[in-house]
Amino acid sequence: MTLGANIARLRTQKNWSQGDLADALDISRQSVSKWETDTSIPELDKLLKLAELFGVTLDELVCGENAAKASSAPAAQAASASFPPQQAAPQRKERCTVAGTVLLCTGAVISILCLLLVGDLLAGLLLASPFFICGIICFAVKRRAGLFCGWAVYLCLDLYLRFATGLSWTTIFMTPIWTAQMNYMRLFIAWVQFLVMLVMIICTVCSYRTLKLPAAKKEVSWLVAGWLAAFVLLPLLMRYGIMPLWTKDLHNYSQFSPYYFIGILYDYVRLALVTVLLVRTLAVWRRKREEKKADRNAAVK
Structure with a gap:
């Protein structure tokens, strides 16, 4: 039995989909599909993680279910104690669903309050747009929803600052010639925009x-x-x-x-x-x- 067949067999025994296994390993579903069809071979760190998730030894994962059965029981106990894969993916989806519902409801409440108190529905929708966008992201994106929500919030705030104050992070290039008459607070806001953008790029790279x-x-x-x-x-x-x-x-x-x-x-x-x-x-x-x-x-x- 090939390595790909072993991975497919062990995944089926756990009643996981290819997407569930991909989420547990933080890879794409296409990578799991390539492994199971023997189109590609997992790297060593992924093999070790697979053995841990399936509760088998590395020999049994690579060679088949008849290899090293004596050592499979301790590995199964360690894997089940340290990581419950059957529950990991559903729990992540459930958290995203709850977060998306809360964000959409918050956006709706803000819009209604603006309509009732100010009488301006458009202003309410603009103010609640980050909540609506992040709520949709939580429902639509299965992985890294928090990262995409962070980018959505940053872009919404950046657009607001551009249209409300005319400022963007590119204003920092005028720092050497900036004067008190030009308002140092505006320059400070531009630097904050720039630093937040750097933080988001770093978070994306780390993700x-x-x-x-x-x-x-x-x-x-x-x-x-x-x-x-x-x-x-x-x-x-x-x-x-x-x-x-x-x-x-x-x-x-x-x-x-x-x-x-x-x-x-x-x-x-x-x-x-x-x-x-x-x-x-x-x-x-x-x-x-x-x-x-x-x-x-x-x-x-």
Whole structure:
């Protein structure tokens, strides 16, 4: 019996779906599917985790149910005591459902209160929009719902500050020439926006810290092209392609000009692109580091 067949057999015995096993291992369902069809092989740390979750020895996981049965009982007791996989995924879904319900109800209450007290439903919907968006995320996203909610809240606040005060984090580049007449509080708010953005990027990178991608030629090519697009092509397109089309708006600049909306979209596209590229670049670096470490160990032996 192959390794993939063993994984499928043990998963079926536990009555887990491929998604449940993927959630327990913090990987994608497609990775589990590839393992079970012997398209790919789990890494050593994932094999150890699989043995722990299934309550079997590594020999039994790799070789079959007849291997090392004498040592499977202690492993099963340790796995059941340390991690209840059958309940982990449902509990996570239940928490997301409860959180989503609470957020949607909170948003509805805020909207109704604004309608009753102020008589402005639109203002209530705008004020409650972060709650509605985060509630929908909790229902729609199965993994890393908290991370996506954090990004949603940040973008909502960033949009509000841009339209209400005209400030964005790019204002920090004016720090050397900022004066008291320009209001230091505005500069402080811009720095807070910038620091919160950095925190969100760091949280995103840490959330995907287990992701490892092979340093294939295609992957490296896409990464190089992405970094060039983020820091060369998009700035050139904005400067020499978009800005000349809106010269009138540049002379009559306001928060509601077409160029202003394009500028906001440009900032968000670059932010998303840089975050994705950073996550994937680090994933390739981690896999490359592990391969070099394995080669060194093999050379020593």
